[in-house]
Amino acid sequence: MNPQVPDILKLLSWSQRLAAGEPCAECQAWREQSPDAEWQWPRIALAGEMLEAGLARDEDMEQTAEDVAAWIDGGLDKSQAAATTKSCWQSPAQLAEVASAASFRAESTLLA
Amino acid sequence: MVCGGLRRQGTTEKRRKQRRLIQRRVAASGQTIAGCASRLDSLSGAPAVASTEPYPSPAATGGESARAADLALVERLSRGDAAAWREFVERYQRLILTRVLVAAREFGQPLATPDAEDLTAEVVAALVAGGFAMLRRFEGRSSLSTWLCVVTRRMALRRLSVRRRDPARAADHPSALDKLAGPSEPGPLATLICGEDLDRLAGGLDQLGERHRQIARLFYLDGCTYREISQQLDMPVNSIGPTLARIQQRLRAALGEENP
Numbered sequence: 070m071n072p073q074v075p076d077i078l079k080l081l082s083w084s085q086r087l088a089a090g091e092p093c094a095e096c097q098a099w100r101e102q103s104p105d106a107e108w109q110w111p112r113i114a115l116a117g118e119m120l121e122a123g124l125a126r127d128e129d130m131e132q133t134a135e136d137v138a139a140w141i142d143g144g145l146d147k148s149q150a151a152a153t154t155k156s157c158w159q160s161p162a163q164l165a166e167v168a169s170a171a172s173f174r175a176e177s178t179l180l181a
Numbered sequence: 182m183v184c185g186g187l188r189r190q191g192t193t194e195k196r197r198k199q200r201r202l203i204q205r206r207v208a209a210s211g212q213t214i215a216g217c218a219s220r221l222d223s224l225s226g227a228p229a230v231a232s233t234e235p236y237p238s239p240a241a242t243g244g245e246s247a248r249a250a251d252l253a254l255v256e257r258l259s260r261g262d263a264a265a266w267r268e269f270v271e272r273y274q275r276l277i278l279t280r281v282l283v284a285a286r287e288f289g290q291p292l293a294t295p296d297a298e299d300l301t302a303e304v305v306a307a308l309v310a311g312g313f314a315m316l317r318r319f320e321g322r323s324s325l326s327t328w329l330c331v332v333t334r335r336m337a338l339r340r341l342s343v344r345r346r347d348p349a350r351a352a353d354h355p356s357a358l359d360k361l362a363g364p365s366e367p368g369p370l371a372t373l374i375c376g377e378d379l380d381r382l383a384g385g386l387d388q389l390g391e392r393h394r395q396i397a398r399l400f401y402l403d404g405c406t407y408r409e410i411s412q413q414l415d416m417p418v419n420s421i422g423p424t425l426a427r428i429q430q431r432l433r434a435a436l437g438e439e440n441p
Contacts, residue, residue: 115206122200123289124207127335127342134331139322141331142244161207169287170330173280177326 075099077157077164078141080113081171088117115161116168125169128162137163141170244324251325259313276326277301277333284337290345304336310386310398343405385435393428400425 075083075095083096100106119125130137132153139145140153157164257265278301285292285300292300308316319328386394395414399405400421405413407421416424 111206115203118203119207120287122196122203123287123291124200124203125284125287125289125338127338130335134335135318135320135322135328138324138328138331139320142323142327144248144322165287166331166334169283169334170327173283173330174327177276 074103074105077113077154077167078171080109081116081168082175084113084117084168085172085175109158112158112161112164113168116164119161119165120169120172125165126162130163130166131156131160132163137166137170141167141174247324248321251319252321254325255313255316255319258309259317273326273329274301274305276329277304280330280333281337284334285341287334288338288341290341300337300340303340304333307336307398308332311394312387385432388435389428389431393424393431396421396424397428397432 080096083093083099086093087096100110132140136145136149136153140150145153157167254265254268258269278297281301281304282292282294282297285297315332319325386397389397392414396410399410399413410421411417
């Protein structure tokens, strides 16, 4: 595995930093160099915009709440984690759910 | 005044346009994903959590023992341990309320604190209903706080969605808890839900028969309409109202006896 490849949580944290007006050189470098950035970054940005614009909806998610929580905390095995990752990239609602939970956790960590 | 009104109108229109644009992009993302299938497949071997910033993996930060402690807490809750309930409320009540507030904002329907507290009470009631059935789904594969974070959002969005679909029903039933508790405030049930003795609420629901418990859960906790309950339980729709009235009486009696 290429250690330079950011996962979804890393991308979300970059997105949050940028939204807060903080510079993020790593993100900038990745967006300039990685071919994946072309399709991944718009989805990350879209998830944040959906939440910001009040467009979150009650949708049937492919992943259970247990799996999503375990994925965020790193408690899934490799194949389960891969399935959840894939689901996030396929479903804006799923990615928004993860973005929401990750953002909430980050804020809670800061407040703790 | 007029200028202010026009400015607000302009801002609202701008927001509407922005929302429509985002909605179009969400719809389009479903179509463009097909072109990314091969890239998704190539990613399938990547572990979900390679980075730890800013969400440290519990496994990397002594989280295994924390998860064991979370599981033990859920186990104690399901046994009706009052101290466990106090611990749960102390640790997670604020998290659940905040999560409800955030979910409502993300849904485009920000709630005032009292409304958020009502919704929080409904979420908590759903977690503990049926002898903590939902809470017992927690398997310890994540921290309890992350699990609650995801579960609370889903439940809040479900209830907000039901209210938006059927505002007349929401207006008639501003809060399922208020209705259950009756006109006196705070009613015994609301007190239990908002207070420290939530395990006793689960006890109250347990005193109902299986059929009544199913109906109560569908109506009060899942926000189903009479018609939906009728379809799910294969009951005549006109029998739901009288049955719910009997359920309320029994719950009030059970809880009233327990509350001096």
